[in-house]
Amino acid sequence: MTSNTLTDREALYCLCHVPGFGGVTIRGLKDTFGTCLSAWTASPQELRKSGVLTERRAEVFLESRKYESVWRKEFAGLAQKNIRVIAECDPDYPTRFLPYKDRPAALFVKGSLPENEVPSVAIVGARACTEYGKEAAGFYAGELANAGVNIISGMAAGVDGYAHRGAIERGKPTYAVLxxxxxxxxxxxxxKIFHAMEENGGILSEFVPGTRPAAMNFPMRNRIISALADAVIIIEAREKSGSLITADFALEQGKEVFALPGRANDPLSGGCNRLIQGGANMLLSPSDVLEFLGMKYERKLTIHKFSQNRLAKNENLVYASVDSRPRYLEEIAALCGLSVTECMEALLKLELAGLVFGTGNQYYKKAE
Incomplete structure (x- = not known):
């Protein structure tokens, strides 16, 4: 039984609870009936006449109305939990979403949302990532965040978590789409990063508070990750992985995709290598992304994590082939006798150690 005191915002919250209702359906109902309140309170006859819902979906919708009082009570308690509801008509709804028909009808937010005018980059990748993937995720997130870029990810285990940490450790905001x-x-x-983002950054979802993790939810949230970003970075991904779903959404949305290359025989690099083969940008340095964003990369040297004496064999070979003047990647590989892929992996580790840095366009030099 619906109540005459129901507000339009409460009606939107109720619509978000209806099983199978997403942004497209809710928007269709709102466009047809004028407001969320009118859609929520429409009679069975009006619903059938509108043609917005199939008969089965209309039955599910009408059956859901019996939970109105429960959902209104939930809605009333959101502020106490520091959860905001951002509707599509609100001024702080992300403008990056507006071009897409499948945009969320509402967002639920803890903390803040990424500012529309600040460049943002999404970093995603394998949950079961290698040390190479962990280091790369943290390094690129930290360097881009230091340059003034908002870091977006999905807070999953592996690459996502290390990307968030990379920004957090620099004291910069980062945003998770759940x-x-x-x-x-x-x-x-x-x-720990969940609570850190509440204070510096934000956590957002199109799913109502209390929704438990479900396998079908994660591909859906990937379109939001890519929509919030100006560019998407893929760090370690198998040839069939959720990260490639994010890359597909990014390409459909007209976003730039960067992929971190890896060994040809490494399954965790198969997806990235295929993306590069298909035309994605090869990621070799933070400057690659910053140049696309129209920003300058100013490398801030950190204390070396280990000395040259403690470098592994490949890193030693590469370090000995890098000069104080910038050298091209293929020239370094030829000098040290390693493949280009092996050389790139060693260069990344040397960058993380603060021993070399990329000057852009696949050129590297020793840190002074």
């Missing part, structure tokens, strides 16, 4: 409610920390291993 495949569950914003009051559900998943996976639990990321609870």
């Amino acid at each position: 495949g569950c409610g914003v009051n559900v920390c998943y996976p639990r291993e990321n609870y």
Whole structure:
């Protein structure tokens, strides 16, 4: 039984609860009936006549109305949990979403949303990533965040979590798009970064608070990750992985895609290597992304994590082939006798150690 005191914002919250209702359906109902309140309170006859819903979906919708009082009580308690509801008509709804028909009808947010005028980059990749992937995710996120770029990811285990950490460790904001409610920390291993983002950055979801993680939710949230970003970076991905779904959404949305190359025989690099083969940008330095964004890369040297004496064999070979003047990647590979892929991996580790840095366009030099 619906109430005469129901507000339009409460009606939107109720619509978001209806099983199978996403932004397209809710927007269709609102456009047809004028407001969310009118859509929520429409009679069965009006619903059938509108043709917006199939008969089965209309039955599910009408059946859901019996939970109105429960959902209104939930809605009333959101502010106490520091959860905001951002509707499409609100001024702080991300303008980056507006070109897309499948944009969320509402967002649930803890913390803040990325500012529309600040460049943003999404970093995603394998959950079961290697040390190479962890280091790369943290390094690129930290360097881009230091340059003034907002870092977006999905707070999943592996690459996502290390990307968030890379920004957090620099004291910069980072934003997580969840495949569950914003009051559900998943996976639990990321609870520290979850709480850190509430203070510096934000957590957002199109799923109502309390929604548990479900496999079908994660591909859906990937389109939001890519939509919020000006460019998407893929770090370690198998040839069939969720990260490639994000890359596909990015390409459909007209976003630039960068992929970190890896060994040809490494399954965790198969997806990235295929993306590069298909025309994605090869990621070799933070400057590659910053140049696309029209920003300058000013490398801030950090204390060396280890000395030259502790470098592994390949890193030693590469370091000995790098000069104080910039050298091209293929020239370095030829000098040290390694493949280009092996050389790139060694260069990344040397960059992380603060021993070399990229000057752009695949040129590298020793740190002074």
